[in-house]
Amino acid sequence: MGHRTALYPAHLQAGAKIVDFSGWDMPIHYGSQVEEHHAVRRRWGMFDVSHMTVVDVEGAGAREYLRYLLANDVARLGKVGKALYSGLLNEQGGVLDDLIVYRMDEAERRYRVIVNCATREKDLAWLGRVAEGYSVELRERDDLAMLAVQGPEAMAGLQQLLPAPLAEAATRLENFQGAQDGDWFAARTGYTGEAGMEILLPAAAVASLWERLLEAGCRPCGLGARDTLRLEAGMNLYGQDMDDSVTPLESNMGWSVAWEPADRAFIGRPALEAQKAAGSHARLVGVVLAAKGVLRAHQRIQLDGGLPDGELTSGSWSPTLGCAIGLARVPAGAGDSCHVEIRGKLLPARLVRPNFVRFGESQIAIPAAG
Amino acid sequence: MSATPEDLKYTESHEWISVSHDGTAVVGITDHAQDLLGDIVHVELPEVGAEFAASEEAAVVESVKAASDVYAPVGCEVIAINEALEDNPELVNSDPYGDGWFFKIRLAEDAEPEKLMSAQDYADSCADEEAED
Numbered sequence: 001m002g003h004r005t006a007l008y009p010a011h012l013q014a015g016a017k018i019v020d021f022s023g024w025d026m027p028i029h030y031g032s033q034v035e036e037h038h039a040v041r042r043r044w045g046m047f048d049v050s051h052m053t054v055v056d057v058e059g060a061g062a063r064e065y066l067r068y069l070l071a072n073d074v075a076r077l078g079k080v081g082k083a084l085y086s087g088l089l090n091e092q093g094g095v096l097d098d099l100i101v102y103r104m105d106e107a108e109r110r111y112r113v114i115v116n117c118a119t120r121e122k123d124l125a126w127l128g129r130v131a132e133g134y135s136v137e138l139r140e141r142d143d144l145a146m147l148a149v150q151g152p153e154a155m156a157g158l159q160q161l162l163p164a165p166l167a168e169a170a171t172r173l174e175n176f177q178g179a180q181d182g183d184w185f186a187a188r189t190g191y192t193g194e195a196g197m198e199i200l201l202p203a204a205a206v207a208s209l210w211e212r213l214l215e216a217g218c219r220p221c222g223l224g225a226r227d228t229l230r231l232e233a234g235m236n237l238y239g240q241d242m243d244d245s246v247t248p249l250e251s252n253m254g255w256s257v258a259w260e261p262a263d264r265a266f267i268g269r270p271a272l273e274a275q276k277a278a279g280s281h282a283r284l285v286g287v288v289l290a291a292k293g294v295l296r297a298h299q300r301i302q303l304d305g306g307l308p309d310g311e312l313t314s315g316s317w318s319p320t321l322g323c324a325i326g327l328a329r330v331p332a333g334a335g336d337s338c339h340v341e342i343r344g345k346l347l348p349a350r351l352v353r354p355n356f357v358r359f360g361e362s363q364i365a366i367p368a369a370g
Numbered sequence: 371m372s373a374t375p376e377d378l379k380y381t382e383s384h385e386w387i388s389v390s391h392d393g394t395a396v397v398g399i400t401d402h403a404q405d406l407l408g409d410i411v412h413v414e415l416p417e418v419g420a421e422f423a424a425s426e427e428a429a430v431v432e433s434v435k436a437a438s439d440v441y442a443p444v445g446c447e448v449i450a451i452n453e454a455l456e457d458n459p460e461l462v463n464s465d466p467y468g469d470g471w472f473f474k475i476r477l478a479e480d481a482e483p484e485k486l487m488s489a490q491d492y493a494d495s496c497a498d499e500e501a502e503d
Contacts (some may be wrong), residue, residue, distance in 0.1 A: 002408065033434050034409040226409070228434060292456070292481040294412050296434040317434055321459075324412075 001025065003365070004050025005050035006145050006203040010210050014220045016257045024051040026223055031226035032368035037319040040192050040229055041360045044151030045221035048212050051117040053126065054141040054200065058109065063108045066101060066268055069130050071248055073258035074111065077103035083189055088123065089113070089268030093275065094244035095251060097123050098236060099189055100189060102178055112185070112200075112213040114146075116238050144183065145206035149218060150196030150229075153359060155188075158197055161212050162186060170197065190228060193358050212317050228316050231325060232287060236352035240297060240311040241284060241327050249275055250329065252284040264321035280332045286354035287312065289340060290367035291347040295326035300341040301349075302317045303334050310334065320357045321366055327354055373401050375467055379443070380492035383425075386467065387443040393498050394449065398471040399431060401442060402496045404419060407433040410462045415451040415473060416478065422446055424481070427471055431462065445478030492493045 002025040011018065025259035027048070029036060038243035039045040055068060066074040066320030072086035080103055088097045097119045104110040115123045127138055149158055159167050166186050178187025178198075185200040201209065214220070227237070234252075236242055242251035249257075251271060257272060259265070275281050289295050295315030303311060308331050329352065330338075339346040355363050374481065378386045384403035389395040411492065412432040420427050423443035429440035451473045455461060462470035476482065 027407065032409055159376065224434065234466070292412060293414075294437065299444075319434070 002278070003051070004258075005048055006206050007048045007050065007210055008034045008122045010207055011048065011220070014214070016222065017282035019223070021051065023222060025115060025302055026051060027220070029224045030220050030221040033222065033228065034319045034341040036219060036221040037228050037302045039219040040151045040194055040221060040225065040359070041320055042218070043217070043227070044149065044154070044157055044196070044208070044270065045154040045219040047150070047221050048145075048199070048210075049146040049148050050145040050203070050206070052146055053115045053117060053120045054144055054146070055070065055113045055115065055124070055143055056104075057113055057136060058110045058139070059136035060109060061135070061136045062111055065131060065134040065136045066111055066113075067264060069103065069127070070099075071257045071266055071268060071272070072101075073264060073266075074103065074108075075264075077101075079102070079177065080106055081173065081176075081180070081187070083153065083178060083187060086210060087251075087253050087256060088126065089248070089266075089272075090244055091268060091271065092194070093247040093268040094241045094245060094324055095238070095248060095253070096126060096252070096357065097245050098242070102185075102187065105178065112141075114272055118239055140149040141200075142201045143203060144196060145203040146200050147206060147213075148192075148196065148198045149189055149208065149213065150190045150194045152195060152234065154194070154196035154218075157213070157216050157218060158186070158199075161209065162199070163215065171229050172292050184329050191233070192229040192234055193231075193235070196357065200211060207345040228319060230319055231314055231327070232318050232357035234327070235354060236284070236327070237314060238273035246329070247275055247281070250282045250284060252327075269340055281311075282329050282331050283334070284327055285334070286356060286364075287315070287338075287340065287349050288352055288356075288364060288367060289324035289326075289347060289349045291349075293324055293342050293347055295340060295342075295349075299326075301330060302339045302341065303347060304337060305333070307331050310338070318356060320360070321362055321364070323366055324355050373467075374489040374493045375500065377488045379486035380489065381441065381456045381486055382439065382462055382495060383441050385441060385443045386485055388434070389477070395444075395446070395475050395477060395483065396471050397428075397473055399473060400492070401466045403404050403438075404466045404470070405464050407435065407438060407445060411436050412464065413455040413459045413462065413472070415455065416448045418448050420448045421478075422448075431459075440472060442475070444475075444483050445480035446475035446481060447478070448473050449476050450474040457498060464475045
């Protein structure tokens with residue numbers, strides 16, 4: 001038996017098929033992954049993401065600590081509640097994890113960091129080690145549960161269900177901003193490419209919120225739909241699309257590296273600057289299969305022009321687009337067209353910007369053969 | 371436990387076969403198999419005329435989750451394929467023993483479909499498999 005979230009009984013009640021996910025017993029689906037996927041694109045759905053690791057960073061040195069720890073710059077968080085995405089890098093620029101950090105107060109002494117579950121121990125050790133030179137306290141919040149409510153109807157639906165102060169604050173939030181009410185925190189973030197919120201709340205309160213969401217017609221969605229939704233949105237999955245053997249520049253995370261101000265030191269900066277200056281690094285791109293079939297991680301990509309092979313890092317069938325899509329790491333100089341080897345056959349595919357679906361709408365041309 | 375029609379024969383790798391008196395048969399995957407795979411999004415069928423030994427890979431079924439091989443239950447030659455699966459692979463989920471069939475075969479002379487599992491044996495073996503999880 002693995003770790004279980006406070007919602008485990010509710011998952012069984014909802015007919016979940018439970019699988020092991022990095023030591024946690026989590027729902028993979030509740031009957032049909034594809035129907036759950038469509039629910040989020042067309043209406044709304046909810047995901048138990050309580051297995052993720054929440055760390056509160058507090059103290060007079062919190063801001064300077066995070067500015068050194070992260071490739072993105074928390075000084076850019078101009079308002080209370082604002083969030084940014086960042087890589088957590090080692091000295092070689094390798095991606096130890098990707099995370100979201102929220103600014104929690106006016107004085108910039110309190111931040112909240114949410115990292116992956118599979119990397120929890122490694123991350124906590126790293127955060128603790130770097131914190132040694134700073135006036136900062138780290139507190140893991142395993143007393144909190146986390147629910148992601150996503151889809152075009154999510155914001156309106158949550159208006160009726162959040163505690164009044166949060167519901168009221170939610171109407172004024174920008175994208176990538178959250179609001180706090182006691183131990184509740186609700187932010188306009190997510191991992192699906194749809195509108196919606198991620199809600200942190202005391203574990204003892206989550207079953208009741210889940211129940212009310214169910215009554216309001218919000219569909220329970222498992223890790224399966226979470227994966228196809230994030231892939232359509234072109235979002236990376238740690239451990240699959242990137243890890244500590246590659247840098248943000250090789251992982252479509254270059255946009256999250258804050259190069260300015262140039263005098264801000266952060267872990268991995270010299271290595272990234274050298275790589276950027278050399279300019280010949282691999283890239284993580286989107287792939288659309290222009291034939292029948294399904295893309296899968298580790299399939300070989302054959303490029304035109306005698307370039308070395310690329311490799312799929314994620315692949316699946318896109319329920320929204322009705323064709324196979326994936327993410328792939330390809331060498332510098334790769335053009336738009338390529339072939340993917342599937343069971344010994346070379347099938348035609350296109351390389352695209354890794355952003356396939358946003359707010360229910362296709363962002364790419366769908367291949368006729370798909 | 372999912373439905374297991376009495377009049378079919380089954381393999382440990384979750385194929386079913388429906389044998390006719392004229393030496394032909396229809397092959398598909400079981401309800402249990404489609405349930406394990408989840409939403410099926412692509413089926414790769416053999417060529418008509420292809421010949422297979424028993425337990426040889428004959429087709430591939432892909433769900434959102436993963437790809438799985440489908441094996442010839444007996445030695446055979448493929449005489450027809452279910453072309454409807456090309457555009458509607460989800461028929462394997464909705465009607466695994468009917469419209470979701472994979473291919474029709476002519477049995478090889480030495481084929482012994484009678485040695486495959488009965489519905490009861492197959493249901494028992496699936497129950498054992500689940501108990502091991």
